[in-house]
Amino acid sequence: MEKILILNGPNLNMLGMREPEIYGHDTLDDVEVLCREKGRALDFKIDFRQSNHEGELVEWIQEARGLFRGIVINAAAYTHTSVAIHDALKMLDMPIIEVHISNPATREEFRHFSYIGLLATAVIVGEGVQGYVQALEKMVELLPS
Numbered sequence: 001m002e003k004i005l006i007l008n009g010p011n012l013n014m015l016g017m018r019e020p021e022i023y024g025h026d027t028l029d030d031v032e033v034l035c036r037e038k039g040r041a042l043d044f045k046i047d048f049r050q051s052n053h054e055g056e057l058v059e060w061i062q063e064a065r066g067l068f069r070g071i072v073i074n075a076a077a078y079t080h081t082s083v084a085i086h087d088a089l090k091m092l093d094m095p096i097i098e099v100h101i102s103n104p105a106t107r108e109e110f111r112h113f114s115y116i117g118l119l120a121t122a123v124i125v126g127e128g129v130q131g132y133v134q135a136l137e138k139m140v141e142l143l144p145s
């Protein structure tokens, strides 16, 4: 079974109550359930994590080498600021799928640039929490069978 790491950055633990007009009413636990269901259907073993700390995300990405076949990442605000997460991802030899619940390109200017997008294999934005499900479907296409 292929192991896929799904990483979530800061404030995504507040999904459901955080700006629901932008991010919707599903909680991060709901997103995890969606990912686990899709993972089961696609024969993926899902490791689903969230952190508010840049260094913790960097360490998880470093540890992913050799353990996972692919990574799905919503780095949240760190998307637009973190060279450290960019550098950690650069060391991975696996598909990297960047996900955003909203479409940052249609929001404030400071969300338009993505350090993750510079090296992502695929990017899914503006599909709500279903973007995570779509990312797992995309992962099937990207992984050699």
Ligand code: DQA
Binding pocket: 010, 011, 012, 074, 075, 076, 077, 078, 079, 099, 100, 101, 102, 103, 104, 111
């Ligand atoms: C987000 C978009 C980011 O700009 C923002 O900082 C987030 C969530 C999204 O999923 O739409 O925290 O990554």
